[in-house]
Amino acid sequence: MKIALFPGSFDPITKAHVDILKRSISLFDKVYVGIGLNSNKKPLMEADKRLEMLKAVFKSEPKIEVISYEGLTVNFCQKIGASYMIRGIRTVSDFEYEKAIAQMNHALIPNIESIFILSKPGYSSISSTIVRDILRYGGDVSQFVPAEALQFLPALSNG
Template identity: 40%
Template sequence: MKACIYPGTFDPITNGHLDVIRRATKIFDKVIVAVAKNDSKKPLFSFEKRVNMVEISIQNFKNVCVEGFDNLLVDFAKQRGINTVIRGLRAVSDFEYELQIGYANAALWEDFETVYLMPSLKNAFISSSIVRSVFLHNGDVSKLVPVEILEILKAK
C-alpha cells in the first residue's frame, strides 16, 4: 500500500486543502493529514480544534485519516514508515518556499520525497490566511471552507 502525508497547520482547513486531499487520494492508497501544532505561527484556532475541524471535514474520505504532530515532519514520517509528503502549490510564490522546505527535508532524510499538487482553478486563491482575514472581519467564508466546519467557526 502506497501512503503519503499531507502536513500543514490547517488554521483552518479550507476547500483548497480538501481539493489537494481529493487529488492525493487518486494517487495514494492512504493519506494521513498531519496537523502541525506549530505554535510559532500563532494559530487562531487551538491545536485540538484544528485537528477536530480536519476530522470533521474528511469524514467522507475512506482512505484518509488525521493525526496531530509536534516534531519535525521527517521524524513524524519516519515513525510511520512513510517517505512521501504532499504539498499544495497555488502560485509561483508558493513554489520557492515549498522548494526550500522540500530540499531541507530531503537533506534530513535522503529517501524523503515531496509531491506537489495544484488545487483546481476555483480553489487556487484560497489560503488559510485569507480565510482568517475574511473571518476576523466578519466576512462570509462559506465558499472558502468545508460547510461542516462553519458552525465551529461561528462559535469562535
Template identity: 45%
Template sequence: MGNPRLAVYPGTFDPITNGHADLVSRAATLFDHVVVAVADSSSKGPVFSIAERITLARLALADLPNVEVRGFDCLLATFVQDIGAGVIIRGLRAVSDFEYEFQLASMNRHLIPQAETLFLTPAEQYSFISSSLVREIGRLGGEISGFVHPAVQQAMRQRWQKSRTGSNNQPEKEGDHHA
C-alpha cells in the same frame, strides 16, 4: 525507502480550507493511504487549538475512507519516518509558492532521503484560497461559505462571535479614525 503508497500532507490547517480538501481528495486517489498531519504550531498563535484543527479536518475529510487525520508536534522528518511514509504532499497555489516549497523539499530530502516530495496544485476555483485570507474575511464578518466546509464555517463564526462579545465594539467617534 518509506512506503510509496503512504503519503503525508502536513500543514497547520488553521483552518482547513476547501483548497486543502481538494488536494487531499486528489491525493487519496493516488495513494493507498493519506495522513493529513496537523502541525501543533502553537508558536504561530493559531486561532484554533491543535485538537480543534484535527476535529475540523476530520469533519471536512470524513467522506474520504483512506484518509486519516493526525496531529504532530515534532520535526516533520521525524513524523514521516515514524509512520513510514514514502511521500510528502505539498500544495502549490501560485508560482510565488514554489521557491519556498522547493527549499522545504530540498531540506526534507536531506533529512529524510527515503521520502519524496510531490507537489500538487489545487483546482482552479481554489487556487486563491489561503487559511490566512479565510481567517481575515471571517474575522471581519465576511462570507466564507465558498472557502471552507460548513463545520469550519460554523466554528469560525462561533470563535469570532466570542471574540467580538468580549471586546469593545463601540462605533468610532468623529476624528477617531484608524489608518
C-alpha cells in the same frame, strides 16, 4: 503500502486543501492529514478543535486519517511510515518556498519524496491566512471552507 502525509496548520481548512487531498488519495493507499503544531504561531483555532474539524470533513473517506504532531515534518513522516509528503502549490512563490523546504527535507531524509499538486485555478487565491482575516472582521467564509467545517469556526468580529 504507499503512505503519504499532507502536513499543514489547517487553521482553518479550506476548499483548496480539500481539493488537493481528494485529488491525491487515488495515488496512495493511506493519506495522513497532519496538523503541525508550531509553538511560535498563535493559531485562530486550538489544535483539538482543528483535529475535530478535519475529522468531520473527512469522516466518509476511509483512506484519510487525521492526526496532529510536533517537530520536524520529515521525522514525523518516518514515525508514521510515510514515504511521501503532499504539498499544494497555488503560486510561483509557493513553488519556490516548497522547493526549498523539499530540498532541505531530502537532505535530512533522502527516502521521503515531496509530491507537488497544483491547485485548480479557482482555488489559487484561497488561503487559510485570508480566511482567518475575513473571520476576524465578521465576513462570510462559507464559499472558501467546506460546509462540514463551518460549525467549528469561531465567530469573531473586530471590525
